Amino acid sequence: MTCTIHLLSDETINQIAAGEVIENPASVIKELIENALDAGAGKITVDIAGGGLKLIRVSDDGVGMGREDAHLSIVRHATSKIRQAHDLFRIATRGFRGEALASIASISKMSLVTAKEGEVGTELEIEKGQVVKEGPAARPRGTTIEVRSLFYNVPARKKFQKSAAAISAEIFRVMTVMSLGHPDVQFELKSNGRTSLKTLAQGLQERAKELLGVEFVAGSHLLQFEEGPLRFSGLIGAPMNTRTNKMGQYLYLNRRAVVSAQISEAVREGYGTRIDDRRHPIFLLNLDVPYDLVDVNVHPQKLHVRLRKEELFRSKVKEAIVGALSKIKVERPVVQFEPIEVHYETPLFREEAPEQDQGLLFEEEESIEVIGQLGKFLFLRKSEELILLNYEAARFRVIFENLVSSEAKVEKQMLLIPFTIDLTSVEAAMVLTHLDAIENLGFEIRSIGKSSFMIEAIPPFVDEGDVKQIIGEMALHLQEFIGKHHYAKERQKKLAQCAARFAKQKHRISNEEAKQLYKRLMACESPLHCPKGNPTMVHLSHDSIEHLFRADQKTAKGAPC
Numbered sequence: 001m002t003c004t005i006h007l008l009s010d011e012t013i014n015q016i017a018a019g020e021v022i023e024n025p026a027s028v029i030k031e032l033i034e035n036a037l038d039a040g041a042g043k044i045t046v047d048i049a050g051g052g053l054k055l056i057r058v059s060d061d062g063v064g065m066g067r068e069d070a071h072l073s074i075v076r077h078a079t080s081k082i083r084q085a086h087d088l089f090r091i092a093t094r095g096f097r098g099e100a101l102a103s104i105a106s107i108s109k110m111s112l113v114t115a116k117e118g119e120v121g122t123e124l125e126i127e128k129g130q131v132v133k134e135g136p137a138a139r140p141r142g143t144t145i146e147v148r149s150l151f152y153n154v155p156a157r158k159k160f161q162k163s164a165a166a167i168s169a170e171i172f173r174v175m176t177v178m179s180l181g182h183p184d185v186q187f188e189l190k191s192n193g194r195t196s197l198k199t200l201a202q203g204l205q206e207r208a209k210e211l212l213g214v215e216f217v218a219g220s221h222l223l224q225f226e227e228g229p230l231r232f233s234g235l236i237g238a239p240m241n242t243r244t245n246k247m248g249q250y251l252y253l254n255r256r257a258v259v260s261a262q263i264s265e266a267v268r269e270g271y272g273t274r275i276d277d278r279r280h281p282i283f284l285l286n287l288d289v290p291y292d293l294v295d296v297n298v299h300p301q302k303l304h305v306r307l308r309k310e311e312l313f314r315s316k317v318k319e320a321i322v323g324a325l326s327k328i329k330v331e332r333p334v335v336q337f338e339p340i341e342v343h344y345e346t347p348l349f350r351e352e353a354p355e356q357d358q359g360l361l362f363e364e365e366e367s368i369e370v371i372g373q374l375g376k377f378l379f380l381r382k383s384e385e386l387i388l389l390n391y392e393a394a395r396f397r398v399i400f401e402n403l404v405s406s407e408a409k410v411e412k413q414m415l416l417i418p419f420t421i422d423l424t425s426v427e428a429a430m431v432l433t434h435l436d437a438i439e440n441l442g443f444e445i446r447s448i449g450k451s452s453f454m455i456e457a458i459p460p461f462v463d464e465g466d467v468k469q470i471i472g473e474m475a476l477h478l479q480e481f482i483g484k485h486h487y488a489k490e491r492q493k494k495l496a497q498c499a500a501r502f503a504k505q506k507h508r509i510s511n512e513e514a515k516q517l518y519k520r521l522m523a524c525e526s527p528l529h530c531p532k533g534n535p536t537m538v539h540l541s542h543d544s545i546e547h548l549f550r551a552d553q554k555t556a557k558g559a560p561c
């Protein structure tokens with residue numbers, strides 16, 4: 001009988017492992033940065049070309065490797081970080097599986113130059129996992145790993161790579177996550193020779209300002225919690241500053257960037273009813289805990305972890321969040337809220353509609369009467385019904401539908417005096433990646449420096465003073481599309497929502513404007529709610545008003561006065 005089972009070659013085994021560990025250029029960068037951090041680097045530079053598919057080069061000033069270690073480093077299951085199985089429960093390093101370099105080497109053309117302090121360095125050229133060239137190298141302490149032609153021998157993987165824009169966005173995300181988790185290490189990302197992200201070693205708050213923005217830090221609460229061996233620290237976003245997804249959550253467990261639904265949930269519980277059920281808080285949280293409380297060996301990319309004593313963990317995280325939120329904020333908030341101005345207008349029966357509109361009125365509009373205005377609420381009468389229209393919500397809906405409609409012409413207003421805005425590096429990367437989509441809404445934006453942009457045109461409904469905030473919000477939402485395919489429509493909606501929400505608010509609305517707004521609202525696909533789901537209008541029938549004046553409203557007994 002012939003044998004049908006055979007052992008796989010090392011090359012095949014490594015490629016299978018690479019399938020799990022290395023999804024895309026961003027995962028290569030993550031693994032190489034983790035190695036540099038484990039080697040104690042103070043400065044890590046990442047160079048990429050062709051979105052990382054052509055070239056990824058990660059250089060560090062860590063401890064470096066001797067010649068033998070350099071050879072062993074690319075062998076599967078070779079690691080300096082653990083020796084035995086029980087070491088898995090006291091892992092202090094980011095790596096431990098000993099498979100990243102072997103995996104990367106099996107699916108690329110790789111070179112490695114490394115030197116220990118005061119020693120002659122080593123240079124290796126590796127192809128399909130085998131050393132094809134070796135020699136001494138002169139370099140200061142540290143390691144440089146160059147990965148060229150990623151996936152050249154795995155065409156199926158290469159074919160499934162996302163667009164260049166999506167790849168760079170993912171790389172940016174990895175760099176941001178790593179930089180926020182290690183504020184004492186300097187990071188630099190250069191794409192095709194140009195620096196697109198550079199962080200300086202300045203501590204948690206300064207690093208967060210660089211990457212998440214001054215406004216976020218100013219509005220957030222500092223978290224410092226110590227109990228027994230548990231040490232938590234971080235920045236907790238203001239309850240009013242939330243998001244529809246968890247992209248604003250940066251979580252580190254024993255300095256390892258992880259994703260944990262349980263911890264996110266515990267944080268959210270800490271916010272209590274301060275935030276809406278459908279929203280997610282923004283936070284940067286470092287949890288330093290005894291190593292044996294965490295099982296990191298559950299995911300090939302080491303992104304997910306299993307928690308022991310989960311209940312205790314969750315309650316402590318919740319307690320820490322409650323404590324942080326009860327303390328004063330990091331700095332005085334920069335955003336100031338003005339009280340809404342409330343004023344009454346004289347009844348508008350008296351005002352006559354302009355002549356030119358007479359013939360254009362819808363049948364429905366003819367029966368609409370504008371009775372008055374209280375702040376942002378308009379009172380309309382339609383036969384026996386009173387309609388309370390929320391001017392802001394209605395305009396939000398009308399402008400939003402106009403922006404997402406394929407037929408409507410988007411207007412732009414060229415500025416006589418263009419102005420500049422400065423963004424964080426993350427925001428800038430998002431804006432550059434999605435510039436076309438933003439410009440389709442009526443903006444004209446030109447990049448004029450690392451993270452600075454010249455605003456040359458804006459949509460007519462937007463106020464110049466709001467542009468920075470609008471673009472900032474757009475950048476925040478654009479991060480949701482990192483790693484996704486076919487998002488053009490969804491992206492247009494998100495961007496339109498950000499812009500329409502800032503539609504200039506008028507305090508006094510003429511009779512005719514109120515009618516026009518109602519008319520345009522009723523022509524919308526979803527006239528009853530603003531794009532965020534808030535009602536645009538409330539209908540009060542004669543009966544329901546009468547009901548309000550009954551003494552016993554539950555049973556509706558008793559005749560009204």
Ligand code: ADP
Nearest residue numbers: 035039073079080095096097098099100101143
């Ligand atoms: P792991 O990180 O899980 O140990 P890797 O395949 O990523 O596995 O790396 C294998 C070994 O190579 C590491 O354990 C480490 O000893 C060495 N190494 C890798 N990168 C570096 C680096 N940048 N500086 C020093 N040593 C490194």
Ligand code: MG
Nearest residue numbers: 034035095100
């Ligand atoms: Mg590693």
